[in-house]
Amino acid sequence: MTMPSSEKKKAGFVQWVDERLPVFSFINKELVDYPTPRNLSYWWNFGSLAGVVLVVMILTGIFLAMFYTPHVDHAFNSVERIMREVNYGWLIRYIHMNGASMFFVVVYIHMFRGLYYGSYKAPRELLWILGVVIFLLMMATAFMGYVLPWGQMSYWGATVITNLFSAIPLIGDSIVTWLWGGFSVANPTLNRFFALHYLFPFLIVGVVFLHLIALHQHGSNNPLGIDAKKPGDKIPFHPYYTVKDLLGLGVLLMVWGSFVFFAPNFFGEPDNYIPADPLVTPEHIVPEWYFLPFYAILRSVPDKLGGVVLMFSAVFILTLMPWLDRSPIRSARFRPLYKVLFWIFVATCLILGWVGSQKPEGLPLIFGRIATVYYFIHFLVFVPLLNRIERPLPLPESLQKKSVPSVKGGASS
């Protein structure tokens, strides 16, 4: 009948703070009561999972930075010291190393989900574009992070990728010199990569906040792709999606943990456990798996500048998706042709990934060229023209199978 005095005090304190700085009502509005479509499938778990991975990456990264030395003479050994001498250093480093792969797995699924269910369409165009910005920042961060251990693949990967900018006409070579801070990949390069690798994740956090503001403006899209109309179409985020996200997190952590503890170097190249040697080129320079599709596009063009332009276009073309796709129907469930195109596109990306891991000759080169051309035809021809010939299936009336009275957050059962 009476509240314990401590709780009363706390409520009073919360209220006192909230009147002056509305953090608690903000959390309540955006994370507790936040109305979310009731029909989200497990494909909608990957956004929050990406957020969790980002936080874990930043935390492990900060601890690694306490022991890492960004100098060409010490970087490799300082990483080995983390692995061997620092208490649980191996654990922190393996979480961070495999976390990069997990981050890309989660984000790629998140992006493909957006493409399948038309999550980029009005009114979510900026939400989608901010997502592409995050993806670009992630790629830059991951690339620079891979350079830090200063192994053979770090050094030669950095050399190959920074050299791409020399393809820019007239000023290309000057740009590369400027990027390197010298006339080759060397100590200044390693130093600035470390500085930027530490900075970029916080830029990502900033853009993630914008991404979330844009998301919460209109709320999540859903597997049916239609807007919520009836009162019961949306349910409070807490407890329904907090618990669903926790379930997804459990699964992700199990996958992540399996790699960390039982196959920590599964995604890595053995060559990166050989210290960087500018005089010895590895037989086969390959980037990390998450760059392979783009690497394949780069190498399928015989012209260096053309390859670079095409590779960057492959990412930037995603930002145009809201305008290339003119169909008013969001979800591929009701777009029989787009659904087929989508899976062909997924297959194309996987083929490009495989091609990127092979030497650019013979069959892989041919496959790579076909897949590269198809990648762009998908965006520039098929997606825009599809609307003319496709006959969408009838859309359902509402998000619910049958009309259900509206639910109040979590109390009654």
Add this chain to the structure above:
Amino acid sequence: MSRRFLREISIVLFNLLVSDEPCANEQPLFPQEKWSFDQLFGTYDRAELQRGFQVYQQVCSTCHGLSHISYRQLKALGFSEAKIKAIAAQKEVQDGVDEDGNPVKRNGKPSDYFPNPFVNEKAARAANNGANPPDLSLVIKGRKGGPHYVKALLKGYVETPAGMKLAPGMSYNLYFGGHQIAMASPLSDHLVEYADGTAATVDQMAHDVVTFLAWASEPEMEERKHLGVKILTYLLVFTVLMGLVKRRTWRRLEE
């Protein structure tokens, strides 16, 4: 429908990742061996580790460093503190300068790292026909095929095929890239005399020293697997619980 697609994608993805290891490009496939440290619960066999250390000390260490390993870490091989002190004391190490600025040499202590056999790379190349013997601390982690490759290499010295001309001082090795290797066949039967009486065949010595080097590459492996079992068990319980909580929570919506 989507479930089937999911399965197909995961298969394709898996194949993609697995086929990403092109170990068979130029060298013949090396035989896949069984190791004590294989699999989820595998640990380093202590007897193999100790014998492997003996092979490293008596054979490899003349040319190859092991710079990331310190003597105190040999505890993991099952050696006593006194034995480690004795092992460390056998080597002379450089330790700063005295008051007059002259370099000081003293006997090794357990906290010292394994000294390099050569003072610098130039000296190493001068002594080895131009080749620089790689440090072995990470050799198992840093080669495609890992322990299988290194063991195959150690045993891979065969007759030079007719028609192939080797550069002076080079040896033919079946598994080395390009087949010309500057290291002469390092092992021969009964090269070392094992303290535990095991017959020192080439195969036995190669197996033992690779096990020792695998430990040197990943000294944390046993702790890692041990912790992994605990954490994954915890996560499994957590996930199942969350699955149940989720089902119960969402059941409210149906009512």
